Amino acid sequence: MDIDLLAPEVFAGYRFLDQLAALRDRPGLTRHPEPDGPGFWVAARYDDVETVLGDPATFSSRSGIRLGGSDGAADLVADRMMVVSDPPRHGRIRRVVGAPFTPAALRRWHDRIVAGVTDLVDEVVGIGDGPTGDRADGAAGPLVRDAVGDLAQRLPNQVICAMMNLPREDWPLIGRLTTDGLDSPDPIDRLDANAEIFGYFADLLDRRRARPGDDLLSALLAAGGDLTDEELILNCSGVLTGASETVRYAAAGALLVFCERPELWTALRVSPELLPTAVEEILRWTSPGLHALRTVTRPVTVAGTELLPGDRVTAWICSANRDPAVFADPDTFRPDRTPNRHLAFGWGPHVCVGSRVARLELTALLTALVRRVRTVAPAGTPVWSTANFIHGLTSLPVRLSPA
Template sequence: MNTMELIEGHKRITPAPGIPVWDIDPYGEAILSDPLEYYAELRAKGPVVYIPRLSILALGQYATTHKVFSDHENFVSSRGVGLNDFAIEKPWRAPSIILEVDPPDHTRTRKVMSRALSPKMVKGLVDMFAATAEELVSSLLKKDSFDGVTELAETFPVAVFPRAVGMKDVDQRILVDYGACVFNAMGPDNRLRRWALERNAEIAPWIMAACARDRLTDDGLGAMIYDAADTGELDQEEAPMLVRSFLSAGVDTTVTGIGNALWCFSQHPEEWQRLRDDPSLVRPAVEEVLRFTSPVHTFGRTAGHDTEIAGFPVEEGTKIICVLGAANMDPEKWGDPEVFRIDRRPTGHMAFGAGIHGCVGQNVARAEMEAILHALSRKVARIEPAGEAVWRPNNAIHALDQLPLKLIPA
């Protein structure tokens, strides 16, 4: 009987001759906190790199990363978007029925989620987002200084998104930590993943209870999911799983995007003034923040069968990490990627992924970020640092842990 040697929950592979070998830990906490040098070296080594300590392939150049990430036929999500191969080892939780599936199952669940999160539905939330943002910014202007993470970036999405879903139970710490758990679990067996598994054991029962039909209003996005189960589009047991997907992907990434936007504008006051002078730049500013800081920095795929990347053979079962943060800083794509420029209009950035697995909630995330930036631009002349920003290492998210700020009224 053939035996398979495993590493980090997936098959150990032998890379094809000619693929550069790089002995680095891409999940080291120093790299996760400050990844730009890692991104640059990964791109410089070539379109595909072998990392022996994890026995994975890593991609950082835009063209190759985008191609592989979009190719759901050769590089599947159903075997996990982290390092564990769900075809070999039991997942750490029941897999997401939208994120960790392939067509045709993905097509069915994605259709339901896309309807719930359609531009028309999001448009109906914009006024609520705007009013909440105005109120929050006004309250923060009364303070000498505040933490941009806990008092704004976390507070705003937790104030509006559970309300949009129709949740009756809301706990800021649990909702933010749940997203962090999901993304940390995508990494290797390091401190961050062990924390995620321990914390998830504490909060998962609360999350699933909060997604139950009797804990939702009958006029929110969550009710739309249960309605789809009533009509037979979904199985009844799938409905709470899809509502859970709102929470795992709809809170933490938006928290990160808002926090990163505050950081960008505190570091680039000239761009903030540019935004205040021309509010039509709010939408492209959101895209540039997402490109420049890549809230989701790394996502995994698995070779579903023997295939190739950039002309190199890739064997079935190979785990590939698509380093979206590196792709979003590729000078071959962007020219001057290290410059934060809100009029760039970075069409094609990978902050929301690409292909059929592009973030289904990106319309909501954009609307929330735009609401905050519009409110701030009307009321705030400058966003100034009030201390050192501290980045929070996470195996898949590039997020701030602390961001002391001072708002100077307009």
């Protein structure tokens, strides 16, 4: 098999999983060539991914965390943005950024998040008007929806914007800028989108400092620490991106599974007690964050492969989550899978600060859907992103039959 983890066409679906499965069977780490660069190492097995992500002293995040990223951009935010920092600076930033996401802090927003997700599902399932099979008269007929554009993409954006108490009229703008800043194929468009987000949060920071409220940004300001305004803005953007893109792709991937295996949806409706384990399996199965890049700081040996300072290593989380050495029958979606030691939120010091919010969003989404939707069926061809960093469906037409 020709291995190419840089080719966009490999990621227009699940072909990359076959390539990574082949790499798991090879001894040691695999050296991957790079057309315009020095190349990088690939860690594809669960234990090797844990080793790389769990040792920030040896595997640094300061030089960038993704393939195809700009070295100059990473240098500009190193040790100022949580995801591009190493201990001890990483810990100081995380204490501030993570303060609003502790279990105690989240209790303040729990009801607000659940209510917002439920309202979104009611809107998507309960309103239909048009020639595409939607309900035009309120009768319990099927509805055709884009599971991404109508639901999955709006879900995390709506939640994080509500937590930040942003004006509702700004929510579509923030959603668009967040997606463009990460996924746009044009690097200039990505820069423009991120610059606009930074400008938005700079203005918002001034308003929240003058009039604090019950919102995420006010909580960050109250947490204190030694973060400058610029660092607060950078990390707000990071939280927004992480919250939006990961949950969006996980939710869309879940609906694709239920389209392909309708018996699983029926089982979930009959046995809602499966929801907690189903959410964990969704996270393992979709693994929206495909890889994390690290730079070696000192000589080290991983799986028998000798690495030198300056070497770049990619830890493929999606491959670790399909490792048969850890997961029985890993290529089968099992909503009752337990234990489920997936790494969808990363591992080590950089484990996702918003993982509790993500789990709450997905649980609230499935809870609302199983009560309101009897069947989920495909209504068109799924369309995939071709990115090798954050990955998932960009369109998924579905036919929903209301309960």
